[in-house]
Amino acid sequence: MLYKGSCHCGKTAFEVEGELTGAVACNCSICSRKGALLWCVPRDALRLLNPEEGIGTYTFNNHVIEHRFCRACGTHPYAEDAKSKGERMAYINIRCLEGVDLASVPVQDFDGRSM
Ligand SMILES: [Zn+2]
Numbered sequence: 869m870l871y872k873g874s875c876h877c878g879k880t881a882f883e884v885e886g887e888l889t890g891a892v893a894c895n896c897s898i899c900s901r902k903g904a905l906l907w908c909v910p911r912d913a914l915r916l917l918n919p920e921e922g923i924g925t926y927t928f929n930n931h932v933i934e935h936r937f938c939r940a941c942g943t944h945p946y947a948e949d950a951k952s953k954g955e956r957m958a959y960i961n962i963r964c965l966e967g968v969d970l971a972s973v974p975v976q977d978f979d980g981r982s983m
Contacts, residue, residue, distance in 0.1 A: 873965040875943035880936075881917040882945065884909060884960050890974045891962050893983055898928065898935060902944050904961040905975055911948055911956035933959070 871888065874881040884907075891905040899906065916923075926935040927950070935947045945964040949956040962968055975983045 871960075871965045871968070873945055873960065875938035875941050875945050875964065877938060877941035877943075879918060879922045879940045880938040880943070880945055883915045883917065884958075884965070885913045885915075888962065888965075888968065888973060890976060893975050893977055895978050898926075902961075903963075904944055905963055905970070905973070906947070906959040907962050909958050909960060911958045914946065914948070914958040914960065 869885070869887060871884045871886075872881070873884060886907075886909045888907055891907045894900070894904065894906055922939055924937045924939045926937065927933065932950050932953065933947050934950055935944065937944045943964065945961050947959040949958075962970065962973060977983055
């Protein structure tokens with residue numbers, strides 16, 4: 869299935885191909901602040917529809933994950949593995965997807981416990 873997503877202002881728009889069967893409420897120091905619900909997909913399944921210049925990047929700790937955000941409205945639509953990593957994954961914030969009933973998506977914490 870093809871999902872469409874965007875930040876609040878629309879400067880960051882994207883499509884994701886895959887089956888959304890669950891998400892993770894990550895408890896790392898940044899995700900717990902943002903409240904993002906993350907869906908892990910191969911990076912190739914994520915297609916950006918806008919120029920990448922509008923998207924900011926935040927990294928911390930060992931800098932293996934690039935936390936992306938819209939420079940205009942500050943929304944955090946996704947993160948992705950750093951380009952230095954061979955097989956890259958993207959971590960889609962399903963709160964930014966269109967037409968997804970969040971209550972119907974099973975959410976687990978980082979340790980696999982249902983929430
Ligand atoms: Zn925006």
